[in-house]
Amino acid sequence: MIRILQCVNDMHRAGLETMLMNYYRNIDREKIQFDFLTHRPQRSDYDDEIESLGGKIYYAPRLYPQNYPKYFKWMKQFFSEHPEYKIIHSHIDAMSYLPLKAARKANIPIRIAHSHNTAIDRDFKYLLKTYFRFKLPKVANYYCACGKEAGEFLFPGKEYMYVPNAIEIDRFLFNENVRMKKRRELGIKDEIVIGHIGRMSYQKNHKYLIDVFAEILKKRNDSILLLIGVGEKLDDIKKYVEKLGLSEQVRFLGNRADVDELYQAMDVFVMPSLFEGLPVVGVEAQFSGLSCIFSDQVPEEVNFTNKAMFISLNEKKDVWADKVIAAAVDKTNRERPELKNSIFNIKQSTALLTDYYKKLINNTV
Structure with a gap:
């Protein structure tokens, strides 16, 4: 079985989280299992269902700038205790730089950055996110996007895998x-x-x-x-x-x-x-x-x-x-x-994502 570490902020009912659950429910979980690395201390809307489907949920420190030393220490310990993860698939746009940097230091061979947006939210971390967007290719070695504009925004000049925001x-x-x-x-x-x-x-x-x-x-x-x-x-x-x-x-x-x-x-x-x-x-x-x-x-x-x-x-x-x-x-x-x-039918799109993960693993072995 291939275990994929899906990296998110949390698993409340929102767009990318719902998209992930659509794939998770429909993928062959005897061959591919999703686990979730979250960055909120509390449980989320989908946590009970994730655990019922055999998934594990890990709660990392918040991605606040003052937490970065603590965060990288926690991630180093996490990867040392979980050698089963050969793939980390991060869905937090420019902020994916942080978990993928930790994954690169831990020699995780497959580090996927996934773009879900065409701009950066103008919150207090806007300048940091802009910098992390620029640095992302230093730590990611594979790329996914929900669409052409999202891919071109976060990964200019890079090839990426189109993963439709498919639904049931x-x-x-x-x-x-x-x-x-x-x-x-x-x-x-x-x-x-x-x-x-x-x-x-x-x-x-x-x-x-x-x-x-x-x-x-x-x-x-x-x-x-x-x-x-x-x-x-x-x-x-x-x-x-x-x-x-x-x-x-x-x-x-x-x-x-x-x-x-x-x-x-x-x-x-x-x-x-x-x-x-x-x-x-x-x-x-x-x-x-x-x-x-x-x-x-x-x-x-x-x-x-x-x-x-x-x-x-x-x-x-x-x-x-x-x-x-x-x-x-x-x-x-x-x-x-x-x-x-339609390509947005989850039954069709799950087969595409399954083949993608298998191809990455086969190319790494």
């Missing part, structure tokens, strides 16, 4: 009965439901979305905005909604395990992100038959149906509002059985 499509294909059941649970009748799923963070641009929704309400006051997700900006976003007097129409649903059903309840999916790699939620929403309105900062690679539209963030918000309303009231049949043959 049968959970997401449109079902009218599920739609009606979920809308009843949410107390929704004939209202227009605009949906968004994403971490409450700078990247996802929620304030802009709230402003667009305020314009929508001027035109259609029978509209509801569902916000699914949590994050560091949650309190700020709630305060902004209250300030605009939209608390009745904006519903904060938190992290949810039933997102597949929540898509069914929506009429349109909106994502005005400041940057993205290739959003898993954009894939899920399209399999659910939803029209999707993305910002022009979302790579067009996500569009694999005729139901996605890209709008500039410089466009007036009332133009956004008109486009969202038009998409929401479009009654085109949401059932799309032909999508089963």
Whole structure:
């Protein structure tokens, strides 16, 4: 059996984490097993399921600059105690420099950096992340990306393996009965439901979305905005909604395990992100038959149906509002059985990732 050490921040319900779980559930675990190196002290949403599937979870020190000496000491000890790992696959973008540097010092032969974004989040580590992005080729010797733009951003001039943000499509294909059941649970009748799923963070641009929704309400006051997700900006976003007097129409649903059903309840999916790699939620929403309105900062690679539209963030918000309303009231049949043959079908993509891991191991032996 090949044991792969998947390196993440944590395993809460978010885009890359959900993508990893999709592959993990579908891979042949008698041949390939995933274990997870996390950088948060607490347990995460997916930890119980990981352990039920035979995976191990390790909790490394936080990647704060003041922790770096402690972190490298911990990693040195970790690799000395776990010689079974020949592959470390890191998913924390530019910050992958740190665990992969530790892995190189420990002579781990296969060190994969995986790009999931097309920009660097502007937090207090922005300058460090920019430096680590430049240094990444010094410690990684293989590269993966969720799309062309993500690969070119983090690994300019390097060859990389395309790993689709694939999903378990049968959970997401449109079902009218599920739609009606979920809308009843949410107390929704004939209202227009605009949906968004994403971490409450700078990247996802929620304030802009709230402003667009305020314009929508001027035109259609029978509209509801569902916000699914949590994050560091949650309190700020709630305060902004209250300030605009939209608390009745904006519903904060938190992290949810039933997102597949929540898509069914929506009429349109909106994502005005400041940057993205290739959003898993954009894939899920399209399999659910939803029209999707993305910002022009979302790579067009996500569009694999005729139901996605890209709008500039410089466009007036009332133009956004008109486009969202038009998409929401479009009654085109949401059932799309032909999508089963898409590259985003996890059944097809798992075989590609399995072959990739096996090839790396065979080339190293």
